[in-house]
Amino acid sequence: MKLLHVKCCLFALLVDFAPAHAQTFPSKTIRIIVPYAPGGSIDLTARLIAKHLQDSVGQNVIVENKPGANAAIGIETLVRSDADGHTLVLLSDSPVTMNVHLARLNYDPLTDLVPISKVVSSPIILAANPKAKIASIPDLIAAAKDKPLSYAVAGRGSASHLAAELLQRELGITMHAVPYRGGAPVAVAIASGEVPLGLVDTAAILPMISSGQVLAMGVAEPVRAQSMPDIPTLSEAGVPSFSAPSWLALFAPRGTPQDRIARLNAEIAKIMAMADAQRVLFAAGLEPATNSPTEMRRIIEADYKKWGQLIEASGLKAE
Structure with a gap:
């Protein structure tokens, strides 16, 4: 009888403890690693998340910039961290679905990174550049076939470079890639006429589009950007079914408990639905877009396969 009583007491304690234990998260400062230098769209987004997440969860949330090695330093910091939900990393698609096909890495993006949202x-x-007289897809095809044509991208093997490779294959043309160190230098190069055209993230080029310094031909998304509704998609502009979407997503290390992933996913959805957060992002040329961990995993696996096949077929090498 005494043994039965002890077992019942232990069971009751476990039942009481389980929800209390779940509610202790977060119990300390949350770190969001940004594997790039301060400034830029990823850093801006991370600091926006940190501000609102801190207000919501009642714990400090800090952003740590760990640039270098095409984001590998920041990612390796995450991979070595405790899998308790208190260390996260904000990444673009490049180091998750592209870099692994270009260089030997000390992490496996499909197994070491757990997508949150x-x-x-x-x-x-x-x-x-308006002076290049390339205002449409037919203009681009004609110019590329008339003489060698150069275009700017934010680094060899980057998302913009792969989008350009895909575009050339779709159009049946060949152009010469001129890699720059980031989107901002690409935007300056196009606006100054150093190169006639380029593919670049909206956050870097939006001010120059607004001022008329560069001409926007189309976005590489399946739908028009909310921040630039007057600019057609490349599919609408004359490249049927063309789509090379680029994204930012939040990740935790492998082994992070699912209840904590779910809590963080809900917090991100709440933040991205806030009107003030959306205003900041739209102004930077970014489009708030959340999903479930399962949906994000599906996107990663599809992009991983798509870009891997393109890289192999194109014979691309990292810088």
Whole structure:
């Protein structure tokens, strides 16, 4: 009888403890790693999340910039961290679905990173210098077939570079890629006429589109960007079914408990639905967009396969 009483007491304690234990998260400061230098769209998005997440969960949320090695330093920091939901990383699609096909990495993006949620879409846009007289897809095809044509991208093997490779295959043309170190230098190169055109993330080129310094030919998304509804998709502009969506997503290390992933997913959805957060993101050319961990995993696996096949077929090499 005494043994039965002890077992009942232990069971009651476990039942009482389980929800209390779940409610202790987060119990300390949350770190969001940004594997790039301060500034830029990823850093801006991370700091926006940190501000609102801190207000919601009642714990400090800090952003740690760990740039270098094409985001590998920041990702490896996450992979070595405790899988308790208190260390996260905000990543673009490149280090998750592209870099692994270009270089030997110390992490496996499909197994070492647990997706929490997509955070924003970061549309890539095809833009040209007005003096280049390339205002449409037919103009681009004619120019590329008339003489060698160069285009700017934010790094060899980057999302914009792969989007350009896909575009060339779809149009049956060949152009010469000129890699720059980031979207901002690409935007400057196009606006100055250093190169006639390029593919670049909207956040970097939006101010120059607004000022008329560059001409926007189309966005590489399946639908028009909410921040630029007058600019057609590349599919609408004359490249049927073309789509090379780019995104930012939040990740935790492998082994993070599912209840904590779910809690963080709900928090991200809440933040991205806030009007003030949306205003900041739209102004930067970013599109708030969340999903479930399962949906994000599906996107990653599809992109991983798609870009891997393109990289192999194109014979691309990292810088």
